[in-house]
Amino acid sequence: MSRAGFSETRSASGQPELLLTGRWTLRALAEPGTTAAAWQNRLRELGRRDAVSWNCLDIEALDSVGALLLWRSWGRKLPGLLLMRPEHRHIFERIAAAEREPAAVVPPRSPFEGLIVLGAGVLSVIRQLRDFVALLGQLALDLLHLLRHPGDLPAREISANIYKSGMRAMPVTALVGLLIGIALSYLSSLQLRQFGADIFIVNLLGLSIIRELGPVLVAVLVAGRSGSAMTAQLGVMRVTEEIDALATMGVSSSLRLVLPKVVALAVVTPLLVLWATALALLGGMLAADIQLGIGVGYFIETLPKVVPVVNLWIGLAKGAVFGLAIALIACHFGLRVKPNTESLSANTTAAVVTAITVVIFIDAMFAIALRNVGLPRL
Amino acid sequence: MTTTPPVVAISDLSTRLGEVWIHRHLNLDIAAGELVALVGGSGSGKTTLLRQMVGLLTPTQGTIRLFGEPLFGGGVVRERALRQRFGVLFQQGALFSALTVFDNIAFPLRELRCFDATTIRDLVMLKLEMVELLPQHALLLPAELSGGMVKRVALARALALEPELLLLDEPTAGLDPDRSAGFVRLIRRLGDELGLTVLLVTHDVATLAALTTHVAVLADQHILAYGTLDEVRQFDHPFIRNFFPPQR
Incomplete structure (x- = not known):
């Protein structure tokens, strides 16, 4: 099983290009010695330099963990210059759809939290x-x-x-x-x-x-x-x-x-x-x-x-x-x-x-x- | 493709519970990418076979190999790595009742110990979206969910570790026909999208016709027939004649 990897090359037109290879899957990325955070930071740095084009055509396998890693290194959007197979693009559409969902509303903490806990305790005893x-x-x-x-x-x-x-x-x-x-x-x-x-x-x-x-x-x-x-x-x-x-x-x-x-x-x-x-x-x-x-x-x-x-x-x-x-x-x-x-x-x-x-x-x-x-x- | 071993390879499997032989000389190979329905009468040992495939029961004789590897032996690390390559959906969902939906789905991801909290949150939300649940459902406890939602959450948890093989025990049991059809469509879509191999135990012919590429019939203690639905229908046996009525 080939691990996920990337190399910097230049495309035919002479533009800087990042070529992604190997398996971008949970199992490949979770192997000992690599942490998702480290990958993400390296990718983010490379992507930030200048107009880099991302070549994802050589990726062997991509699952939602690998896709999420890329998505977050791209700043939660697809980069302008991107080569990708349609079936992989589909995964990113799903991630984007998940993010469009409104976040769950967590009720805010009341300033009388202690009082409420005490009252609930008393009521529970009663x-x-x-x-x-x-x-x-x-x-x-x-x-x-x-x-x-x-x-x-x-x-x-x-x-x-x-x-x-x-x-x-x-x-x-x-x-x-x-x-x-x-x-x-x-x-x-x-x-x-x-x-x-x-x-x-x-x-x-x-x-x-x-x-x-x-x-x-x-x-x-x-x-x-x-x-x-x-x-x-x-x-x-x-x-x-x-x-x-x-x-x-x-x-x-x-x-x-x-x-x-x-x-x-x-x-x-x-x-x-x-x-x-x-x-x-x-x-x-x-x-x-x-x-x-x-x-x-x-x-x-x-x-x-x-x-x-x-x-x-x-x-x-x-x-x-x-x-x-x-x-x-x-x-x-x-x-x-x-x-x-x-x-x-x-x-x-x-x-x-x-x-x-x-x-x-x-x-x-x-x-x-x-x-x-x-x-x-x- | 000839070099890749079958995802599930069962050879010469026999099971005895007490004095009764449940399976005798049972053989079954499932190739990658197939969606297989395992059908059989009540008490024919379908669920027993499923539990043996995931290593919850050991067969009396014979071997089961997943992805070409034996289920047992080779140390804890290898066994755990193998178990992370398949996901199981139990009949009742088997959600952890003390944990919220979010924590249920996050549990296997946290066990890996290689993702930070933000990544886990994003992954859980993605899985929820995949099974067509909303983010606010993440805060609920399993006891607060309806039957259909329990199945969806259990499916999301089974998919959390990006399995290559998904095993489903009666995925549509206890759902009304409408929900059941919806859940079947969901499994089919996810199977296509994620390139899963799926094995499901079912009674429901509608589920089976809509979902599967192959059917395995378990009767008379072994796999009686294995093939596409049309191939299996041709097979002449009382059980198959009863299970698949001649004309729909």
């Missing part, structure tokens, strides 16, 4: 809240509908969601619970031994894991695992118009898609809390046995005495509320996805971040509201 309330209202209406028409209960979807976000989450919650229990027990026992307060490991582990760590840990895992999956699923269904397809079949998307997810997470999160709490206590127990010599039997015997059972109920209630919040937030963001990939990723991120933040916020409210309940006084 709109989000309004949409969220609308979602809650729709779910309430769906529940009323279900009371009157129990046959419409999406039982299969609920069961599928329980399996997906409950059963399938058991291994990971078990592993994380066990490891957290071991880590917590190990670190605490080192401190407790310094005070000779070894046996308080049971109180410490029991209260912290059952009341606080179990529910929050599970909620964070569920938000990251099931919450993101729910947002992504609803989002893709928005993108592929599946939700619209459901609506045209007279199937309520909130009843068939949102409600099963909300119900499933509200049911399954407390169970996961129970499961993770049990394994965290097991891990803590084993570590206490190894580190402090507190036997498993003693641990199990003492635990109900020092940790009132109401703490377990608080933990499970927290789990249900957390599950409810995570599912609602995930579905809210999933239904806001616009049909492009950027929006999908932004909404999935927002769903997980918001869900975890809200979970911790609710947890703080629980801690304040129930500060007099279930804490044994020594």
